[in-house]
Amino acid sequence: MVDAAIIDEFVTFEKVDTQTRVTLKGNWIIDNAILIDTVTKEIFSRLGGSCETGRALAQTDMMRLDCSGLQKLDTTGAVLVRRFAAHMGEDCEATLMGVPEQNKALLDVITCCPVPAPTEPERPPWYLGPLIETGESVFLAVRSLGRLLSFLGLVLVRLFGSVSEPGRVRLVPVIHQMEVTGLRAMGIVGLISFLIGAVMVNQGAIQLAKFGADIFVIDMLGISHLRELGILLTAIIVAGRSGSAFTAQIGSMVLREEVDAMKTLGMNPIDVLVLPRLIALLICLPLLGFYADIVGVAGGIMMAWIQLDISPANFVVYFRDVITVEHYWVGILKAPFFAAVIATCGCYQGLRVEGSADALGMRTTKSVVQSIFLVIAFDALFAIFFTSIGM
Amino acid sequence: MTDVQIATKMPSSSEAMDNAIVVTGLKTAFGDHVVHDGLDLEVRRGEILGVVGGSGTGKSVLLKTIIGLNHPQAGAISINGRDQASLTTSEERASRREWGVLFQDGALFSSLTVAQNVQVPLGEHYHLPTDLMDDLARSKITMAGLPLDAACKFPSDLSGGMRKRASLARALALDPHVLFLDEPTAGLDPIGAAAFDALVKDLSKSLGLTVFLVTHDLDTLYRVCDRVAVLGDKRILINAPLSEVVHFDHPWVQEYFGGPRARAAGIE
Ligand SMILES: Nc1ncnc2c1ncn2[C@@H]1O[C@H](COP(=O)(O)OP(=O)(O)OP(=O)(O)O)[C@@H](O)[C@H]1O
Ligand SMILES: [Mg+2]
Numbered sequence A: 001m002v003d004a005a006i007i008d009e010f011v012t013f014e015k016v017d018t019q020t021r022v023t024l025k026g027n028w029i030i031d032n033a034i035l036i037d038t039v040t041k042e043i044f045s046r047l048g049g050s051c052e053t054g055r056a057l058a059q060t061d062m063m064r065l066d067c068s069g070l071q072k073l074d075t076t077g078a079v080l081v082r083r084f085a086a087h088m089g090e091d092c093e094a095t096l097m098g099v100p101e102q103n104k105a106l107l108d109v110i111t112c113c114p115v116p117a118p119t120e121p122e123r124p125p126w127y128l129g130p131l132i133e134t135g136e137s138v139f140l141a142v143r144s145l146g147r148l149l150s151f152l153g154l155v156l157v158r159l160f161g162s163v164s165e166p167g168r169v170r171l172v173p174v175i176h177q178m179e180v181t182g183l184r185a186m187g188i189v190g191l192i193s194f195l196i197g198a199v200m201v202n203q204g205a206i207q208l209a210k211f212g213a214d215i216f217v218i219d220m221l222g223i224s225h226l227r228e229l230g231i232l233l234t235a236i237i238v239a240g241r242s243g244s245a246f247t248a249q250i251g252s253m254v255l256r257e258e259v260d261a262m263k264t265l266g267m268n269p270i271d272v273l274v275l276p277r278l279i280a281l282l283i284c285l286p287l288l289g290f291y292a293d294i295v296g297v298a299g300g301i302m303m304a305w306i307q308l309d310i311s312p313a314n315f316v317v318y319f320r321d322v323i324t325v326e327h328y329w330v331g332i333l334k335a336p337f338f339a340a341v342i343a344t345c346g347c348y349q350g351l352r353v354e355g356s357a358d359a360l361g362m363r364t365t366k367s368v369v370q371s372i373f374l375v376i377a378f379d380a381l382f383a384i385f386f387t388s389i390g391m
Numbered sequence B: 001m002t003d004v005q006i007a008t009k010m011p012s013s014s015e016a017m018d019n020a021i022v023v024t025g026l027k028t029a030f031g032d033h034v035v036h037d038g039l040d041l042e043v044r045r046g047e048i049l050g051v052v053g054g055s056g057t058g059k060s061v062l063l064k065t066i067i068g069l070n071h072p073q074a075g076a077i078s079i080n081g082r083d084q085a086s087l088t089t090s091e092e093r094a095s096r097r098e099w100g101v102l103f104q105d106g107a108l109f110s111s112l113t114v115a116q117n118v119q120v121p122l123g124e125h126y127h128l129p130t131d132l133m134d135d136l137a138r139s140k141i142t143m144a145g146l147p148l149d150a151a152c153k154f155p156s157d158l159s160g161g162m163r164k165r166a167s168l169a170r171a172l173a174l175d176p177h178v179l180f181l182d183e184p185t186a187g188l189d190p191i192g193a194a195a196f197d198a199l200v201k202d203l204s205k206s207l208g209l210t211v212f213l214v215t216h217d218l219d220t221l222y223r224v225c226d227r228v229a230v231l232g233d234k235r236i237l238i239n240a241p242l243s244e245v246v247h248f249d250h251p252w253v254q255e256y257f258g259g260p261r262a263r264a265a266g267i268e
Helices: A004-010 A030-046 A052-058 A075-089 A101-109 A126-164 A171-181 A183-209 A214-255 A258-264 A269-308 A312-322 A325-351 A357-388 B002-009 B059-066 B089-096 B114-125 B130-143 B160-171 B190-207 B218-224 B242-246 B251-258 B260-264
Strands: A011-016 A019-028 A062-073 A093-097 B019-030 B033-044 B048-052 B074-079 B099-102 B178-182 B210-214 B227-232 B235-240
Touching: A004 A011, A004 A019, A004 A030, A019 A030, A019 A075, A030 A075, A062 A075, A062 A101, A075 A101, A075 B130, A101 B190, A126 A269, A126 A325, A171 A183, A171 A214, A171 A269, A183 A214, A183 A269, A214 A258, A214 A269, A214 A312, A214 A325, A214 A357, A258 A269, A269 A312, A269 A325, A325 A357, B019 B059, B019 B210, B033 B059, B033 B210, B033 B235, B048 B059, B048 B190, B048 B218, B059 B074, B059 B178, B059 B210, B099 B160, B114 B130, B114 B160, B130 B160, B160 B178, B160 B190, B178 B190, B190 B210, B190 B218, B218 B260, B227 B242, B227 B251, B235 B242, B242 B251, B251 B260
Parallel strands: A019 A062, A062 A093, B048 B210, B048 B227, B099 B178, B178 B210
Antiparallel strands: A011 A019, B019 B033, B019 B074, B227 B235
C-alpha cells in the first residue's frame, strides 16, 4: 500500500469530459526511482478496483499524460515516464503533452524497452537428467584428453623440429624460466622434502620398533623416498606453482590479443611461449627431484639421530649398503615425463582461455587439477612398469 | 535530506559554486618521471570541457587523479566544493555515485554481459526491482547507440566501438552529475561519433551535466565543447573557448589547430 500523499507527489488525476488528464510532477530522478516505480505499479494494479483514482482511470478510454509539471527529469526518470505511458497504453491511448523544452531531447532519446518474456528451455524428464550429465561430462573429458594429446603432438613436433633448426628456441626465455620454475622453487621443495623425510623416519621407527626392527626405517625411507615420494612431491609442488603460472601468463596474453599479434608477426606461439617453458621444466624437474632426494634423506638422518640415536655416519654407511642405485634411477627417470605433463597442461590450458577473467580462473584451476591427476596416474603406471621389469 | 547535507557543505562564495571541479597546484609523478607539475584547472558547472594534448602528455593520468585512482604528490582537488583528500569513506561513496567514468579502453567487467555491466552500479547503490533494472539497462544500452541484442552479449563478443558504447551506458547508469570521458569517440565510425557528440550535448543540456572530455577528435571539440583546455609542458597551457584557443601563441597549439584536419573540421 502506498500513501496517497506519496502518489500525489508524483502524479495527479483530473477528469475533463470523458478524458482523464494525468499530470506528472515532482522530481522524476533516480533517487526517487523506487518510489515512482511502486506508485506506478500501485496505480495500475488498482485499475478497475475500488479506489477513486483507479475508477477514474477505468472509465476513460483516452488519456493525456501531462508532463508540464515535471521539475527534474533524468534518464532514469525518462524511462519511468515511458513505462508509465506503456502501462496506460495497454487498454487506452496515451499522449505525452506539455513536455518542458529542456526535457524534450531526453524523452525523445529514451525509448522504453520492456524485457521480452524469456522462453522456458525444454526440460528432459527427471530420470534422464543425471544420465545426460554423466554422458556429457564423460564426452567432455574424453574430448579434452584427445585435444591435450594432439597439443602434445604439436609441441613435440616443434620440439624435435628445433633440433635441426636450433635458432628457433630462444635461449634467454629458457634461462629465465629455469630460474623462475627451478631455482626459485628450491626453498619450498627443500622444506617439504626435509619435513616428509623426517616424518617418515619418525613414524616408521615407532611402528617398526614393535618388531624390534627399527633399523629398517632406513630401508623404508630410502626406497620410498627415492623411488616415489621425492619426485612425486616435487612434481606436485611444481604443478601447483609453475603450471598455474604458465596458464595465467599465457591466458592473460590470449585475452589481450598478444598471442594473435605474435602470430601476425610471424612468430609461432608454440615456439615462443611453450617450448621455453617445456625445456626449462625438462631440465629443472630432474634437478629438483635430485635435490629433493638429498634433502629428504637429510631430514631422515636428522630424525634418526634424534630419535633412534643413529649417528649420521652410521646412517650413511648402512644406507649405502642397503639402497642400490636403481631406486634412485627409478625416481629420477620419471621426472622428464612429469615435466612434460605439467608444461603441456599448463600451456595448453593457457592457450585455450577465451572471453573473460572468469575463464582464466577456470582454466588455471583446470590446469593444476589436470596436471596433478596426470602426474599421479603416470606415477602409478611407472610403478607397475618398473616392478614388472624387475627394477 | 541529502540535498540539505550537501548544501551545508558547499562553500558560500558564489564563484566557487560555479566550479564543479577545481584542481590547484597538482603534481603527479611515477618514480622520477614527472607527469604534471603545478597544474591548475577549473571546470565550471554544467559545461563541457574538452581536454586536448599530445599523446603521453598525461590526459588520462589527470582524469584518473581527479577521480581519485591516482594519488598526487602535491596539490588539491575539489569536486562540487568538497576537497577530495579529506572525504570520509561514506562521503567518498556518496560522491562517487554522482560521477560517471568512461575509461580509455572501456574497462567493462569481462565476466558479465553488457546488461549486467550496466546494472552493476544500479545494484550497488539502489535496490530497484528486477524488472525496472532490466528495463533501465536496456534503455541505457539503446540510448548509448547499441542494438538491443548486444545487451546479453559478453564484452569479448563485441567490436571495439560497441565496447566503448557499452561502457558509456555503464557510465550513465546512475545519472551522474559529472561525467568523465576518456576519448569516447576514438574508434567510432564518423556517424556514430556524431551521434555520440549529439547525445552528450543533449544530456548535458537537459540534465545540466558537467563533462570532462579527453579527446583527440577535432569534430567533437568543435561541436560540443564549451571550453577547451590544452595540456602541455606538464600543466594546462590555456583553458578557454575554442575561438580563443585557436589563436593561442604556442607552437604545439598552432600546429594542432592549423593542420589540414583542423581545417577540415571547420576550425578557422
Ligand atoms: N601507471 C603508470 N606508471 C608509470 N608511468 C605511467 C603510468 N601511467 C601513465 N604513465 C606515464 O604518464 C604519461 C602520461 O600518460 P597518459 O596515459 O596520461 O597519456 P595520455 O595523455 O592519456 O595519452 P593518450 O592521448 O595517448 O591517451 C606517459 O608518459 C606514461 O608513460
Ligand atoms: Mg589517454
